[in-house]
Amino acid sequence: MRLALFPLLVAGNLLAFAALARAASYCCTPPRRGAAVHCMAAVVLLLNLPLLIFFFPTSSGKLEWFSADVLRSLFYPSAAWMATLIAVLLLAVVVLPLTIVSAAIKHIRIWLRRVGGRRSNSHDVPRDRAMAESLGRRNILTAGPGLLVGAIYGIASYGVYSTMDEIDVSPELSIPIPNLPRSLEGMTIVQFSDIHVGPYVRERELRHIVNLTNHLKPDLITITGDVLDRQLNSLRAAVEGMRGLRASLGAFAVLGNHDYYADRYSSSRLRGGVRIQAGLESIGIRTLRNEVVEVGSGHERLALIGLDWLTTSPTDRTFYSYKPASTRRQLQRMLDQIEPGTPKVLLAHHPDTFQDVPDEIGLTLSGHTHGGGQVILGHVDNTPIGIATLRFKYLSGLYRRNGCSLYVNRGIGYLGLPIRINCPPEISRFKLVSA
Numbered sequence: 001m002r003l004a005l006f007p008l009l010v011a012g013n014l015l016a017f018a019a020l021a022r023a024a025s026y027c028c029t030p031p032r033r034g035a036a037v038h039c040m041a042a043v044v045l046l047l048n049l050p051l052l053i054f055f056f057p058t059s060s061g062k063l064e065w066f067s068a069d070v071l072r073s074l075f076y077p078s079a080a081w082m083a084t085l086i087a088v089l090l091l092a093v094v095v096l097p098l099t100i101v102s103a104a105i106k107h108i109r110i111w112l113r114r115v116g117g118r119r120s121n122s123h124d125v126p127r128d129r130a131m132a133e134s135l136g137r138r139n140i141l142t143a144g145p146g147l148l149v150g151a152i153y154g155i156a157s158y159g160v161y162s163t164m165d166e167i168d169v170s171p172e173l174s175i176p177i178p179n180l181p182r183s184l185e186g187m188t189i190v191q192f193s194d195i196h197v198g199p200y201v202r203e204r205e206l207r208h209i210v211n212l213t214n215h216l217k218p219d220l221i222t223i224t225g226d227v228l229d230r231q232l233n234s235l236r237a238a239v240e241g242m243r244g245l246r247a248s249l250g251a252f253a254v255l256g257n258h259d260y261y262a263d264r265y266s267s268s269r270l271r272g273g274v275r276i277q278a279g280l281e282s283i284g285i286r287t288l289r290n291e292v293v294e295v296g297s298g299h300e301r302l303a304l305i306g307l308d309w310l311t312t313s314p315t316d317r318t319f320y321s322y323k324p325a326s327t328r329r330q331l332q333r334m335l336d337q338i339e340p341g342t343p344k345v346l347l348a349h350h351p352d353t354f355q356d357v358p359d360e361i362g363l364t365l366s367g368h369t370h371g372g373g374q375v376i377l378g379h380v381d382n383t384p385i386g387i388a389t390l391r392f393k394y395l396s397g398l399y400r401r402n403g404c405s406l407y408v409n410r411g412i413g414y415l416g417l418p419i420r421i422n423c424p425p426e427i428s429r430f431k432l433v434s435a
Contacts, residue, residue: 009051012085015092016149017044017104023146031412039159050078063199064231071199072161079417083375084401105189119193125241159375159421165414168424169212173398175405176435177362180343181300187432190218190247193367196258196413197238198229209412212427214246220295221247221287224367224409225256225309225349227276232262237280249295251285254306256349256368260314272312288347292334302432305361306346307331322352331357343432351394354406364406371410376422386423396423403435 017040054063054075063071096141172188190213195201200414228234245251260272277287286293288306295302306423310326311319331346337356338344344361346353351366372395373387399406410426 001246008089009085010163012089013044013048016085016088017041019088019145019149020044021146023050023144026146027038027215044119044153047078047081050075051082054078054240056125063312066199066235068202068204076160076392076418077157077351079159079419080153083156083417083419084149084153087156088149089331091148156419158428159419160417163418163420163424166424167209167212168410168426169216170426170428171209172429172431173407174433175363175407175430176403177302177343177345177432178360178435179341180302180362180432180434181296182434183295183344183434184296184302185299185434187220187249187302188216188218188363189220189222189432190216191222191224191365191407191409191430192258192412192417192426193349193365194226194258194370194408194413195223195233195238196226196229196411197241198413200232201229201393201413202419203236203237203241204237205412209427210242210245214244216427218247218429220249220304221245221251221285222304222347222365223251223253224347224365225254226258226367226411227255227280227411228259228262228417229413230258232275234262235279238276240281242280242285245283245285252293252304252306252347253280253285253287254347254349255287255289255309257309257314257320258295260309260312260319272314273308286315290330290334290427292337301342303342303344305331305334305338305346307334307353309349322350324356325403326354327356331361333358345432351392351408352407354394354399354401357404357406358421359402359404362404363430364404365407365409366394366406367411369395369410370407370415371408371420371426374414374417374420374423376421384423406413 017337020040021037024040025033027034054066054071063075066075192209192213195206195209197206227238227422235375255273255276259276263274264272273287273289277289280287288304289308291306293304293306295304307327307330310323310330311321313319335344346357346361348363348364348366349368351368353366354364357364369388369392371386372384372389376384376386378385381396383389386395387394394406394408396408397409398399399408409428410423412425414420
């Protein structure tokens with residue numbers, strides 16, 4: 001997969017270097033232009049070298065082999081450069097057609113003037129002055145793309161280096177739950193998701209998450225999938241980092257698609273995720289795999305439903321697709337196990353599950369979207385605009401329908417590159433109230 005990105009890396013570098021070289025030529029005097037262009041070439045080469053060493057050699061990458069300090073010093077500047085190249089390519093897709101249209105209009109206007117036999121008169125701007133103004137505008141336009149590339153790289157560098165220190169502990173949301181007994185009124189739930197323990201999130205970062213979570217003193221802790229990134233050898237760091245999570249009613253998790261990437265076939269039944277499940281349960285985090293568990297005391301209980309990722313083999317061509325029919329069948333099977341009138345909360349990694357959730361489930365907690373793609377350009381009607389905007393129906397935050405609620409957590413870790421812009425990692429929290 002990563003090797004397939006290599007041609008895009010080359011194309012992005014060519015565009016970015018051309019823009020930077022033209023800006024250097026514009027900003028420098030003629031004797032120094034050659035040296036400036038060579039300096040730009042050296043900088044671009046140095047930024048690409050760690051990508052070739054760390055990121056592209058194999059499909060799994062070698063990032064886990066190096067310490068976090070080495071990655072932050074040597075790889076993160078290149079990760080910001082790669083994010084810059086992606087932005088340059090996206091801009092090129094938008095700008096190139098506009099440039100072609102603009103050039104066509106310009107040539108049509110020139111042709112129409114020639115056909116019309118237009119002549120300059122005494123009121124026209126003198127030719128030499130008009131040419132000077134045109135050249136001035138052209139030089140500014142020449143330098144503009146290069147300056148834009150530099151600005152994008154600065155923003156990307158901030159997004160790479162700042163995010164783990166900016167974990168957003170969201171305000172507590174009151175969620176109405178049908179049939180909630182009086183003894184469970186005010187129950188608090190803390191959720192985090194998409195940890196992606198691996199090269200970027202390690203034991204040290206997890207301990208910080210644990211300290212923040214325990215400080216909130218929740219009744220229930222929920223982890224909604226993608227505990228690991230892609231390597232099962234990160235399980236030890238995940239277990240040690242999350243050891244010590246405390247909640248009065250326990251901690252529970254479901255698996256996500258990346259957990260199956262990391263732990264594909266762990267038992268004789270070829271069921272993925274078994275080692276991850278065992279690792280989490282060794283520190284008191286129960287993994288719900290299409291299971292129901294009731295929390296509370298006596299007859300006044302809450303049913304916690306855990307929906308597994310429905311395709312367990314990453315080699316299945318439908319592995320990543322959401323499956324409405326399978327979801328409905330599995331949910332109904334679990335609902336049949338619950339006594340009528342029992343309040344219910346669902347953990348499901350994929351937020352699209354909400355469209356098939358029966359109204360009797362008061363709250364669904366999900367992740368998977370990384371807040372809309374980790375890089376958010378803005379919001380329209382509270383909907384984030386990012387890379388994943390066209391991919392998911394529910395992107396980030398709270399959604400309501402027919403008296404039931406969905407919350408999509410932005411996640412802790414990263415997908416692909418360690419960057420977040422306008423989309424900080426999140427710990428979300430809720431207080432259950434009677435509907």
